[in-house]
Amino acid sequence: MAEDLTIIQGSKAEIYQSLIPQIKGLLDGEPDLVANLANVSAALKEQFGWLWVGFYLVKPDSKNSAETELVLGPFQGPVACTRIKKGRGVCGAAWQNSATLIVADVEKFPGHIACSSLSKSEIVVPLIKNGEVIGVLDVDSAELDQFDETDKQYLEEIISQILLQ
Numbered sequence: 204m205a206e207d208l209t210i211i212q213g214s215k216a217e218i219y220q221s222l223i224p225q226i227k228g229l230l231d232g233e234p235d236l237v238a239n240l241a242n243v244s245a246a247l248k249e250q251f252g253w254l255w256v257g258f259y260l261v262k263p264d265s266k267n268s269a270e271t272e273l274v275l276g277p278f279q280g281p282v283a284c285t286r287i288k289k290g291r292g293v294c295g296a297a298w299q300n301s302a303t304l305i306v307a308d309v310e311k312f313p314g315h316i317a318c319s320s321l322s323k324s325e326i327v328v329p330l331i332k333n334g335e336v337i338g339v340l341d342v343d344s345a346e347l348d349q350f351d352e353t354d355k356q357y358l359e360e361i362i363s364q365i366l367l368q
């Protein structure tokens with residue numbers, strides 16, 4: 204496996220089409236989820252230069268082990284909130300709905316959790332294994348309206364590759 208990423212310029216679709224085979228190479232034969240989430244965060248951050256790219260994983264609630272909450276996992280970018288309840292913020296809403304959420308302007312999203320005041324738009328993609336959300340991929344941009352159906356399609360493909368390992 205080559206450890207250097209080839210960074211390209213081009214349309215968003217061209218960039219994802221160059222990146223995805225490289226991500227598959229990074230994931231190939233590696234069963235450790237945290238290692239794979241760490242490398243995917245790094246690859247996305249390096250190629251796109253987004254403000255924040257990372258994962259939250261569904262884990263027992265620190266105060267009530269009968270409940271679960273999202274806990275910060277591997278990421279690239281500024282320090283972030285560590286725990287998010289179901290239904291809270293964009294991440295908690297994507298978890299609750301088991302669906303990708305695209306937010307063009309985070310200030311217009313009721314309950315958005317501002318880990319960084321620099322974040323302006325966001326996409327959150329749930330990791331769904333055997334019908335259950337086990338975590339989310341969260342990507343934040345310092346620009347408004349940076350995410351669309353192309354990001355949704357390719358980021359969901361990247362998540363499905365992670366879940367195949």
Ligand code: SME
Nearest residue numbers: 283292293294315316318
């Ligand atoms: N903005 C997210 C919280 C996570 S940070 O952006 C890294 C939300 O509203 O769920």
